[in-house]
Amino acid sequence: MLNCFVSLQTTFIVEEVSKIIKDSVETVIGENSYKHGRVNQWTTSVVEQCLIQLSKLDKPFKFIVNCIIMQKNGAGLQTASTCFWDNNTDGSCTVRWENDTMYVIISVFGLAI
Amino acid sequence: VDLLLMFCDVFQGSFNSEEAENVVKESVLGGDDYSQTHVNKWTAAIVERCLTQLVKLNKPYKYIVTCSVMQKTGAGLHTANSCFWDTSMDGSCTVRWENRTMYCVVSVFAVCIA
Numbered sequence: 001m002l003n004c005f006v007s008l009q010t011t012f013i014v015e016e017v018s019k020i021i022k023d024s025v026e027t028v029i030g031e032n033s034y035k036h037g038r039v040n041q042w043t044t045s046v047v048e049q050c051l052i053q054l055s056k057l058d059k060p061f062k063f064i065v066n067c068i069i070m071q072k073n074g075a076g077l078q079t080a081s082t083c084f085w086d087n088n089t090d091g092s093c094t095v096r097w098e099n100d101t102m103y104v105i106i107s108v109f110g111l112a113i
Numbered sequence: 114v115d116l117l118l119m120f121c122d123v124f125q126g127s128f129n130s131e132e133a134e135n136v137v138k139e140s141v142l143g144g145d146d147y148s149q150t151h152v153n154k155w156t157a158a159i160v161e162r163c164l165t166q167l168v169k170l171n172k173p174y175k176y177i178v179t180c181s182v183m184q185k186t187g188a189g190l191h192t193a194n195s196c197f198w199d200t201s202m203d204g205s206c207t208v209r210w211e212n213r214t215m216y217c218v219v220s221v222f223a224v225c226i227a
Contacts, residue, residue, distance in 0.1 A: 040191060043193035044193055047195035062196070062198040062199070063197040064195075064198070065194060065196070066179060067192065068190065069190070070183065070188060070190045071190070073187065073188040074188075076149055076152065076183070077181065078152040078155075078156050078182045079181040080159070080179070080181075082157075082161060082163075082177075083164075084168055084177075085177075109177050
């Protein structure tokens with residue numbers, strides 16, 4: 001029982017991170033339309049919000065949060081990532097979100113210390 | 114201090130920026146036009162090659178390599194990243210590359226082990 005608890009505290013849990021990401025995007029961007037002048041502030045706010053919530057989890061992890069915002073105009077976008085880490089403890093979570101005028105892709109990578 | 118020097122070497126020295134840029138330029142994208150059928154293969158190959166080269170450095174780091182390829186049609190694209198880590202030992206490097214029909218952004222993050 002104790003072992004189970006300990007490993008939950010030191011593994012990357014995708015569901016809870018996914019929820020943090022979704023909440024951050026909804027809060028910062030929500031129904032706003034893509035605006036060139038504001039997108040800089042949105043990407044910064046989204047990653048900052050995510051990171052604050054993630055550090056509140058109080059787990060022995062280092063985090064990397066990556067956010068991409070793309071205007072919807074028919075362009076193709078492909079993203080890929082690969083990681084060299086410890087499969088037992090480290091993990092990642094990518095959330096793809098959209099509204100009427102933009103696509104938002106947020107990736108969170110968690111590396112156990 | 115030794116580890117810090119190695120970190121400086123990798124991230125402020127020439128490896129990351131030039132090597133990563135070469136990996137994107139020479140092997141995979143070069144003069145190709147954006148192609149929806151091939152782009153999946155390209156992004157996978159770029160991240161794989163970058164990671165292989167980084168691991169060969171044999172340093173006590175975990176690595177994350179991300180790559181985004183976007184077709185040029187006038188759409189706006191913005192990327193940002195933020196990291197919660199040890200600022201003295203960990204680091205990142207981002208390379209932006211383009212040709213006539215597409216943009217490519219490659220980011221490398223390196224996190225020190227202990």
